[in-house]
Amino acid sequence: MFEQLIRTCIRELHPYSSARDEFSGQASVYLDANENPFNSPYNRYPDPLAHSLKEEIASVKGIAPTKIFTGNGSDEAIDLIIRIFCEPGKDEVLSYSPTYGMYQVCAAINNVKYTAVPLGQGFLPDAQELLGMAGPASRVVFICSPNNPTSNSFPRESILQILDHFPGIVVIDEAYIDFSSNPGFLDALERYPRLVILQTLSKAWGLAGIRLGMAFAHEEIISWMNRVKYPYNVNVLTQQMALNVLPDRDRKEKWIREILAGREFLLNQLPAFPMVEKIFPSDANFLLVRFRDARKVFHYLMDIGIIVRDRSSVPSCEGCLRITVGKPQENEALLHALKEYAEAE
Numbered sequence: 001m002f003e004q005l006i007r008t009c010i011r012e013l014h015p016y017s018s019a020r021d022e023f024s025g026q027a028s029v030y031l032d033a034n035e036n037p038f039n040s041p042y043n044r045y046p047d048p049l050a051h052s053l054k055e056e057i058a059s060v061k062g063i064a065p066t067k068i069f070t071g072n073g074s075d076e077a078i079d080l081i082i083r084i085f086c087e088p089g090k091d092e093v094l095s096y097s098p099t100y101g102m103y104q105v106c107a108a109i110n111n112v113k114y115t116a117v118p119l120g121q122g123f124l125p126d127a128q129e130l131l132g133m134a135g136p137a138s139r140v141v142f143i144c145s146p147n148n149p150t151s152n153s154f155p156r157e158s159i160l161q162i163l164d165h166f167p168g169i170v171v172i173d174e175a176y177i178d179f180s181s182n183p184g185f186l187d188a189l190e191r192y193p194r195l196v197i198l199q200t201l202s203k204a205w206g207l208a209g210i211r212l213g214m215a216f217a218h219e220e221i222i223s224w225m226n227r228v229k230y231p232y233n234v235n236v237l238t239q240q241m242a243l244n245v246l247p248d249r250d251r252k253e254k255w256i257r258e259i260l261a262g263r264e265f266l267l268n269q270l271p272a273f274p275m276v277e278k279i280f281p282s283d284a285n286f287l288l289v290r291f292r293d294a295r296k297v298f299h300y301l302m303d304i305g306i307i308v309r310d311r312s313s314v315p316s317c318e319g320c321l322r323i324t325v326g327k328p329q330e331n332e333a334l335l336h337a338l339k340e341y342a343e344a345e
Ligand SMILES: *Cc1c(COP(=O)(O)O)cnc(C)c1O
Pocket: 072, 073, 074, 075, 076, 100, 144, 148, 173, 175, 199, 200, 201, 202, 203, 208, 211, 212, 213
């Protein structure tokens, strides 16, 4: 079904077959992979397809393991999708701006044209405009919802319009979906075979350090991703840690509740400061805030050890800082620092 969307060199690829691809059962003596026999269990290569981990993710998400790809962060999935579907020097990726920078960087690294449609009022997407930009070379659309750095979710209707009418691959990056009041698009996978959903353990699950990203899609797309990825892309430590943590959903839900309460708290407190000009509505674990003299505020905070993200040079985010919601005492520290800044002004 996807043949005509896949680059010719990928379609014709004879993928590397590792020792663990060729024998994946249980044995008592492993003499096939040139591993060191000592230092168990780290002497062994990981399961190339992370079967046990996918079983666990499947039970958390209610998606069949054959429809799950696991990678070294969602960044790996972004790069793979561009490499599988976009011919360098010929094809094109579409997205909105401002959005997550990796889509453009991965496109550039692969010499693939990147076209971004500016978001409109309230950082809302115009699906019609994006569809109007799409030509025969437009192979992939990246939609980030909730969107980084604007923090809002896109209306379901706009995303559905793109899913209904764009003839290529539609990627919805749901890195922040756990903080959102919207349900996300996992339940649309059956209806839209060219939909790829990206999620990650880096945000709500508190595991940015282990690098585990997930893609959910039609099993044929997943199988192309598995053919192109590095053979052992998710290491033993990461698979083990994710397996240990995923069953503890209560802990994750508790963190989410605390972070959402922190977001609410900041949302209530920040407008009192004279240099705060606007706080954009957030459906994520961060706030985009426009300040008078944003750079000055940024450096003031940095000098006392509070680091926020300076987005003031991003078109349409002029004067804005992106503030991640922290622990209660970290949010208090931020407010305290802003109070001192305001008093000194
Ligand atoms: C943080 C983030 C990710 C996560 O990337 P990982 O490589 O999984 O850590 C993906 N997309 C967006 C939009 C993000 O902000």
